[in-house]
Amino acid sequence: MANYCCATRTNYFRVKDPESFKSFMHTVYGSEEPVDVWEETDRSGNKVFGFGCYGVIAGVCGDEEEYEESCYDDFIEGLQRYVADDDAIIILESGNEKLRYLVGQAEIITSKEYRFVNIADIAKLRAAELLNNPNWSTKLSY
Numbered sequence: 629m630a631n632y633c634c635a636t637r638t639n640y641f642r643v644k645d646p647e648s649f650k651s652f653m654h655t656v657y658g659s660e661e662p663v664d665v666w667e668e669t670d671r672s673g674n675k676v677f678g679f680g681c682y683g684v685i686a687g688v689c690g691d692e693e694e695y696e697e698s699c700y701d702d703f704i705e706g707l708q709r710y711v712a713d714d715d716a717i718i719i720l721e722s723g724n725e726k727l728r729y730l731v732g733q734a735e736i737i738t739s740k741e742y743r744f745v746n747i748a749d750i751a752k753l754r755a756a757e758l759l760n761n762p763n764w765s766t767k768l769s770y
Contacts, residue, residue: 634723
């Protein structure tokens with residue numbers, strides 16, 4: 629049996645309240661190590677933030693031993709409260725479990741919406757389009 633190994637990272641994005649956002653991010657933890665938060669200034673002079681870690685982001689619970697699904701939901705809802713109304717946070721995750729599972733995914737968070745995108749699903753859809761066969765499928769995880 630192999631362990632899942634991955635890295636998680638975001639784009640740079642603007643927030644409504646930088647100080648409150650930084651406080652919120654102090655409550656976020658990763659599965660393997662702390663989540664790093666980066667702060668820069670964009671070309672317009674606005675503060676922008678990014679974050680990431682090795683492993684997955686587990687959520688905003690105070691005690692990692694009591695992780696629940698809602699911890700991650702709370703994390704996403706928190707990001708929605710802080711991201712600027714005209715900006716988006718894109719969380720990228722890339723990982724593997726030996727060569728059995730190769731994962732590439734993105735979560736897109738705006739102040740109003742959330743979407744999950746899986747690279748394997750996109751690739752299968754695009755291949756079916758290129759083949760002009762909407763029923764075409766293949767096995768990518770094995």
